[in-house]
Amino acid sequence: MTATSATPEKRTLADEAYTELKSRIMRSELAPGAKLSIDGLAKQLAFSQTPIREALARLESEGLLARRPLSGYTVEPLLSAAEFDDLFEIRMMLEPRAARRAAERGTPEIREPALLRSIPPGDGLAQVDASGLPAAEANALLAAARTPDAGSDKLEFTEADARFHNTVAALSGSAQLAKAIRRLDAHLHLHRAYIEPDSIGETEVEHLAVADAIIGQQPLAAEEAMRRHLERSRIRHRAAFEAARTTEPTPKPKRAKANR
Numbered sequence: 001m002t003a004t005s006a007t008p009e010k011r012t013l014a015d016e017a018y019t020e021l022k023s024r025i026m027r028s029e030l031a032p033g034a035k036l037s038i039d040g041l042a043k044q045l046a047f048s049q050t051p052i053r054e055a056l057a058r059l060e061s062e063g064l065l066a067r068r069p070l071s072g073y074t075v076e077p078l079l080s081a082a083e084f085d086d087l088f089e090i091r092m093m094l095e096p097r098a099a100r101r102a103a104e105r106g107t108p109e110i111r112e113p114a115l116l117r118s119i120p121p122g123d124g125l126a127q128v129d130a131s132g133l134p135a136a137e138a139n140a141l142l143a144a145a146r147t148p149d150a151g152s153d154k155l156e157f158t159e160a161d162a163r164f165h166n167t168v169a170a171l172s173g174s175a176q177l178a179k180a181i182r183r184l185d186a187h188l189h190l191h192r193a194y195i196e197p198d199s200i201g202e203t204e205v206e207h208l209a210v211a212d213a214i215i216g217q218q219p220l221a222a223e224e225a226m227r228r229h230l231e232r233s234r235i236r237h238r239a240a241f242e243a244a245r246t247t248e249p250t251p252k253p254k255r256a257k258a259n260r
């Protein structure tokens with residue numbers, strides 16, 4: 001009963017709790033700044049405390065929750081205007097670079113220096129490289145570039161957008177870069193929830209431009225396409241950001257005074 005190792009069954013419960021909590025955060029049912037009680041959530045969602053704890057820790061690592069020594073978990077507040085600008089500036093430094101590296105990785109010179117040229121085609125090794133990324137990676141990238149239909153849940157959009165940026169980051173081949181990007185990206189989750197449906201189609205077009213350049217092994221074009229996407233995305237997010245700050249949709253719960 002008190003075993004601490006993660007049994008498969010427990011994992012599943014923690015996953016379920018994670019998905020449920022994340023969706024409530026993204027829908028602002030758990031509002032920015034709200035204080036979370038493990039006991040309360042466990043009762044409300046009909047889980048035991050262990051999966052709830054695991055789910056909260058995971059959401060904290062993604063930057064959606066903050067944990068303070070005595071007061072426990074709170075939903076991260078929406079970013080201030082200055083933090084928002086700062087965040088985008090850092091993304092602009094890192095993500096075009098990641099796209100560029102992903103495109104460079106696909107080039108034969110970098111993947112298999114000089115070696116491939118000396119190996120006759122059909123030898124197994126060569127087919128990996130003949131056209132940049134292996135087909136499976138290229139397909140995964142293209143799939144990640146797609147965004148859900150405009151009418152679908154905003155949560156789906158936020159997840160799809162994050163998935164694309166994380167996929168590009170992972171293809172950069174730098175674990176550190178990928179980690180930094182993932183972490184930054186999480187802070188935008190809350191804002192993506194306010195994105196207008198029109199933006200979703202634009203996002204897909206821009207994502208596909210990045211993916212095409214990576215698959216086409218064009219490092220500079222990939223870098224530029226990612227930069228353009230972030231610039232456009234910054235404008236869209238800013239509009240969503242303003243809306244989020246002016247239309248505080250959820251009524252304040254009684255004990256929201258520690259809203260910080």
Ligand SMILES: [Zn+2]
Pocket residue numbers: 161164165203207229233
């Ligand atoms: Zn995007």
